[in-house]
Amino acid sequence: EDKVVQSPLSLVVHEGDTVTLNCSYEVTNFRSLLWYKQEKKAPTFLFMLTSSGIEKKSGRLSSILDKKELFSILNITATQTGDSAIYLCAVVPSSNTGKLIFGQGTTLQVKP
Amino acid sequence: DVKVTQSSRYLVKRTGEKVFLECVQDMDHENMFWYRQDPGLGLRLIYFSYDVKMKEKGDIPEGYSVSREKKERFSLILESASTNQTSMYLCASSYHEGTEAFFGQGTRLTVV
Numbered sequence: 001e002d003k004v005v006q007s008p009l010s011l012v013v014h015e016g017d018t019v020t021l022n023c024s025y026e027v028t029n030f031r032s033l034l035w036y037k038q039e040k041k042a043p044t045f046l047f048m049l050t051s052s053g054i055e056k057k058s059g060r061l062s063s064i065l066d067k068k069e070l071f072s073i074l075n076i077t078a079t080q081t082g083d084s085a086i087y088l089c090a091v092v093p094s095s096n097t098g099k100l101i102f103g104q105g106t107t108l109q110v111k112p
Numbered sequence: 113d114v115k116v117t118q119s120s121r122y123l124v125k126r127t128g129e130k131v132f133l134e135c136v137q138d139m140d141h142e143n144m145f146w147y148r149q150d151p152g153l154g155l156r157l158i159y160f161s162y163d164v165k166m167k168e169k170g171d172i173p174e175g176y177s178v179s180r181e182k183k184e185r186f187s188l189i190l191e192s193a194s195t196n197q198t199s200m201y202l203c204a205s206s207y208h209e210g211t212e213a214f215f216g217q218g219t220r221l222t223v224v
Binding site: 006009032034036041042043044045048088090098099100101102103104105 | 116142143145147152153154155156157160162170202204206207208211212213214215216217218
């Protein structure tokens with residue numbers, strides 16, 4: 001059965017800290033891995049990763065995929081209170097349905 | 113910009129009522145999805161559709177049905193609402209080839 005596991009489930013840090021969120025997966029016929037940020041509304045897309053070892057970067061956020069060890073990490077440097085959110089990892093298997101399999105999410109709280 | 117619109121942000125329904133949640137997307141996406149989100153459990157797939165009139169069960173379809181009569185619209189139906197269906201419901205859409213999914217703003221349903 002396809003499975004995505006995120007860790008930690010929750011995290012509390014102070015502004016300026018660096019955090020690393022983890023996502024491991026077991027999926028038949030992997031196509032891509034997606035990261036989303038969810039505040040008090042719809043999840044918003046952050047990154048899509050398809051190839052191992054290629055870092056995707058957007059401002060203070062970056063992410064990388066390891067297809068051999070079946071995991072991805074999301075790094076946030078110099079955290080701000082606006083980074084407080086649920087971070088969701090999802091994997092898309094190779095099929096023509098585009099179905100996403102989500103992990104449980106990591107709830108990040110950044111304190112001033 | 114892609115827009116996925118859910119008909120209601122908040123709903124309160126009584127046990128036993130039939131409930132309709134509507135979702136409309138404006139990007140001509142083939143795939144549409146209904147998820148529910150509960151604390152600690154992440155997003156769980158209820159149903160998805162990869163074409164008009166086509167539907168497939170997700171991981172937790174019991175107590176739900178769906179309808180996709182037009183490409184842009186995907187409806188989730190709770191035949192007889194129960195208190196354990198109190199949750200946040202998220203609709204999403206994507207292209208067939210499995211690129212990122214775009215989410216609606218969510219409907220927080222409370223069944224009393």
